[in-house]
Amino acid sequence: MKTTKLTRWALCAAFLAALSLVGCEQLDPYSIDAPSDLQSRIDSIAAAKASIDTGDTTYLNIATAIVGPEDNSAGWWAYFSDYFTIPANKLLHLEFVNHGTGVNNWNNWNLAVANEIADRDADGYAEYFVLRSDAYGWGGGMVDEGYVYDGAMITQNYPDTDGDGDIWNDFRTTMQGASVTLEVDHSATGNVFVTATALGTNGVELVQTYQQPVSATADITAFLICDGSYFEMKKAYLIPSKVTVVEDVNPVSIVVDGAPAFVELGNEDFWGNATATVTYADGSSAQVDTADISFNVIPDMTTLGEKTVVLAYSKTKQGAYTEAVSTFYTLEVTNSVQSLEVTTLPNITTYYFYNSDSIIFNNAGIAVTATYSDGTTGVLPNETLQFGKIPAAEGAQSAVISYVGATSTVTTTCPLTLVKGIGQVGATDFSTAWWTAFSDDYTVASGSSKTIIMYCYSNGLANWNSPSTILRKADMTENAVVRMDNFGWGTGYATATLTNDWNWDAFTSNISGSRVAITVTNNGDNTADILYTVTYANGETHFQKYAGITVDSSDLNCALVLEGAYLVIVE
Structure with missing residues (x-):
């Protein structure tokens, strides 16, 4: 045993001595006969080490250390960071240095948060939202699944450091070379919370936040996007979510959109295709289910004349019952429509076309007058009418306009001219x-x-x-x-x-x-x-x-x- 230990020690000492000799300038001709894939092995080991779960922190490998051309020539949606997958109940922490042209507010970092499909070109990929560093953003395909983007939920503390009344010139200055910490918290409550903190080389700290609903169980994906900017990625890791409970808030108002302006006698549907949107105390808003609406005044739909509908909503953002908010709207109960006539032509009466697909009719400016069963007339709101498509054929054409009444459907046509392009x-x-x-x-x-x-x-x-x-x-x-x-x-x-x-x-x-x-x-x-x-x-x-x-x-x-x-x- 002693001999073995001494032999190992001697070999190690010899190896260390060899390493020290190789470092001398006089021995440049000497080299180590290393495997040709040594660097790739080193990188592989480093990546594996970086991804080790150390309890509460899981370090993520950053494959793209410099995101975007360093001359800030990146066009929109052309250069991206790595995809970072964020499971439910985890928070993604990113650190990077931001660079941009300084010309426009948006020439800085941009963040996309998407569904679990971490491939922009794959079927099923959809974004929850895109958030820009200048307190602006928009929703993506996940809006169609009920995950609504709400710009009112963006907050920022951007100061007017030079006192000229314009915060954005100061913002652009601070963001050049700023060290950014970006946290994307995928709470198991079914919400994502974004906090972006930028510390400028001028010592100014900018903080922006945003939150919105996302899937409570499926992974989400986050990545950065260049736009006249580039980023030096420094750190990426996952830690447990900081949000286990979302503070509940009360509704403060409710509005109704798309309610019918009139309803024919015999039709008792006073709601039609209306929607109700509630705004909460935190500034967010959401469309609510009609099953959760109380109709406090239900109109008498068996008589002619103007009617009033009063409704209320009494749930908090998290669905608990609370003090109600209410609103009202009016509608007209009329006799049945017997005929239609276009009394004012639309703004567009000549359409240019090239493909063979039928053309969507633009009803802006049109007035369609109804004649009722009692002989009276009135202009119908466009939202009560159905407008057909226009055949893609050169010359005189027409679009069919329909009104679906309580007992029958009445139609008329609008004359149009089509001209073929090149x-x-x-x-x-x-x-x-x-x-x-x-x-x-x-x-x-x-x-x-x-x-x-x-x-x-x-x-x-x-x-x-x-x-x-x-x-x-x-x-x-x-x-x-x-x-x-x-x-x-x-x-x-x-x-x-x-x-x-x-x-x-x-x-x-x-x-x-x-x-x-x-x-x-x-x-x-x-x-x-x-x-x-x-x-x-x-x-x-x-x-x-x-x-x-x-x-x-x-x-x-x-x-x-x-x-x-x-x-x-x-x-």
């Missing part, structure tokens, strides 16, 4: 997702301009459901992407000057049916301009201009992209 971008049913449908590439030679004329049809849900223009090289290297609504990104966008004359209160509602002329000008000095000239269906005109976008004038192409809309190109 191309289309996007699906006619407005189902096109972002960055999935593109026009052809158009070459714009140095010192020249290219104008593309189109008609835009939109779902009308948001400003960005309108055309965007991509500037890029022939090899698809992007310079910039700019939207019709005064927004853009990309390496060349930082030098752009933006001007427009939009009335933002009317922008979204007027996108559909607009004639849009987009002119891209290659100035020949490695800059380009983009001009949107827009004529609404009602004849009103507006413009959006981007001047001085940095490009390569010797290699400039443009293309169109969109979401929730489609374009019919006519010239």
Whole structure:
């Protein structure tokens, strides 16, 4: 036994001596004959060690240490961190250094929280929400499963450090090189709680929080997204959730949307397709089940005239009974509808088309008058009518308009004209997702301009459901992407000057049916301009201009992209 120990000691001593000699400059020719896959073995061991569960803390391996190009050239939805899976009752803790262009508020970290399918391209993948560092966000596909995004739940403490009345210039400064701690707490209560703390190199601390419902049992997935930004990932680990009980809150108000404006005599359904939304003391809101609503005043639907419906809701956010909140609405009980007539044509009477899919009718501006059984007349609210689709065929066409009454269905038609274009971008049913449908590439030679004329049809849900223009090289290297609504990104966008004359209160509602002329000008000095000239269906005109976008004038192409809309190109 002694001999064995001494032999082992001697071998170890010799090995250590060899290591020390190899470190000497005079012995550079000498080397260790190591396996060719030594580094991969070391990495594998390090990864296994990093993922060891040390009781309350499970350290996670970070495969992507630098997320996004270090020149902040990352376009939106192009560069991502690793996926981090968060089981129920666990909290994900991330630490990283944030870098961005400093040009826009959103050129910093962005967080996506999705369902358990940790693959953005896989079937069934859906986001609960996307949260930006500038106290902004939106919901994803999980909204359809009842997990509603609520921007009112975002809080932030962002200060006006320079006292100029603008917190955002200070925010952009603080975020450059800020050390960020991001906690995503997947509580077993069925909620996720996000806390983001950024400590700037200037000593300013910024804190943002958000919370919303998620699955109480299924895993959730979190990952970071670049947008004119990049991140140096430092730490990632899981610890037990900090939230075991959610403080309950009382309702403070209730509103009803979509209640019928009138009901025919003989129909006793005074609720129809209405929805009730309750707002709670913490600022959140939720649509509630009609089974939980008390109707305190039920109208007499057997007589004509105006009726009042009074309703109340008396549950806390967690479902306990409490003091009720109430509201009311009115409706008209009328005689039965005998006939319909279009008395005012809609704003859009000429549609441009290219594909063979039937076209969704836009009823904005239309007035449909009903004649009742007693000979009286009145304009029907559009929400009480059903509007058929338009056949995709050139020339005179019509859309069928129906009213489903208590005893019969009455119809009429609206005359329309269809004109065929030369191309289309996007699906006619407005189902096109972002960055999935593109026009052809158009070459714009140095010192020249290219104008593309189109008609835009939109779902009308948001400003960005309108055309965007991509500037890029022939090899698809992007310079910039700019939207019709005064927004853009990309390496060349930082030098752009933006001007427009939009009335933002009317922008979204007027996108559909607009004639849009987009002119891209290659100035020949490695800059380009983009001009949107827009004529609404009602004849009103507006413009959006981007001047001085940095490009390569010797290699400039443009293309169109969109979401929730489609374009019919006519010239």
